[in-house]
Amino acid sequence: MSRNTDFIPFARPAIGREEERAVISVLRSGWLTTGREARKFEEEFAASVGTSYTLAVSSATAGLHLSLEALGVKANSLVITTPYSFAASAEVIRYLGADPFFLDIEEDSFNLSPENLEKALAEQGERVSAILPVHIAGLPCSMAEILEHAGNYKLPVVEDGAHMQPGEFTEKGDRYRGTLEGTRVYSFYCTKTITTGEGGMVATDRQEVAERIRLMRLHGIDREVWDRYTSKKPSWYYQVEEAGYKYNLTDLAAAIGRVQLRKAAEFLKARKRIAGRYLAALSALDFLKTPQNSEAHGWHLFLLRIVEDRLSIGRDAFVNELQQRGIGISVHFIPLHIMPYYKRRYGYREDDFPTAFKNFRTSLSLPIYPGLTDKEVERVIEAVKHIGSKYYQRRSHGA
Ligand SMILES: Cc1ncc(COP(=O)(O)O)c(C=O)c1O
Known part of the structure; x- marks a missing residue:
């Protein structure tokens, strides 16, 4: 297979x-x-x-x-x-x-x-x-x-x-x-x-x-x-x-x-349900930061962040691990100030917008769409947890 x-x-x-x-x-x-x-x-x-x-x-x-x-x-x-x-x-x-x-x-x-x-x-x-x-x-x-x-x-x-x-x-x-x-x-x-x-x-x-x-x-x-x-x-x-x-x-x-448009309310309900499951399963884990929740959230994306000093791998390796487990992951977004055009034109450096850069360095987007089944959501959650525990590192004493 x-x-x-x-x-x-x-x-x-x-x-x-x-x-x-x-x-x-x-x-x-x-x-x-x-x-x-x-x-x-x-x-x-x-x-x-x-x-x-x-x-x-x-x-x-x-x-x-x-x-x-x-x-x-x-x-x-x-x-x-x-x-x-x-x-x-x-x-x-x-x-x-x-x-x-x-x-x-x-x-x-x-x-x-x-x-x-x-x-x-x-x-x-x-x-x-x-x-x-x-x-x-x-x-x-x-x-x-x-x-x-x-x-x-x-x-x-x-x-x-x-x-x-x-x-x-x-x-x-x-x-x-x-x-x-x-x-x-x-x-x-x-x-x-x-x-x-x-x-x-x-x-x-x-x-x-x-x-x-x-x-x-x-x-x-x-x-x-x-x-x-x-x-x-x-x-x-x-x-x-x-x-x-x-x-x-x-x-x-x-x-x-x-x-x-006629299906939009039903789509939103499905997205909210998936977001709810991700939040319930992942928000207590100290190697992750789950996205801000709000009634008004449309959940086009589920932006998860890794806590860098809790893991021995970075975001790129975390994404690779998920992909190797058959899960499609994306990253939103590579900030515009580090794109060649904007760097060339305005002379920006990575740390000109430190929060944007840090969020980029640590975030990944999990699948979230109406057709995603409960079983698939479970598989995503299990894979995220598994990778987290595999590469988990305790903070050194006194850190
Ligand atoms: C934040 C944001 N703005 C604008 C656009 C452009 O949308 P469109 O592809 O419909 O032109 C996108 C597309 O992905 C987007 O993510």
């Missing part, structure tokens, strides 16, 4: 017959690109997250780019964010010729620290044009404080919600509605909480921002594709108002998204 027959993949999309049927129905409809399905998906998503406007886009990266553009981020300004994220969060700032101004993260949440934000705004206030917090793993940032600091400087906030659940966004259990000072951007990449293969959604409460994004996501053309083929104006007629982008979501993708 090859070891791979019982390999537990790190991620597995939850796609069923309903998604297959939805795609077939679009294929047979004769309308494949942005149209009725995309519009319906936007309406249903708006109702789910509780914002006034939603715009379906080809990826979260596209949505972040469009958001910063619509909120007036200009070349040579600064956009405050954290280095503990995927490439997308900072590259979109560079698309506009602005510079990311990285701030170190909170150790336990992996998120933007409101204290660091307050200090940075006091020092850099004039040059900052927006704030881009990332809700890492699906754990909401401290938005009340972040919005308060942003409000003091009249700055827009673009929330990178690529890891968030599309359901009601709650912070400390409260419904999060109507306080959107900028935009919140969701991702439907294949590993995310709901997926369309590739895709994203921008949510906002500001009409002028929604209108600008609507214009810029499709070439800066003054009419949407659907409208061009349904309105009384000649279908060939349109005006190019701006040099826009090609960031629309197809109906094929939107049809999958609509089905996934």
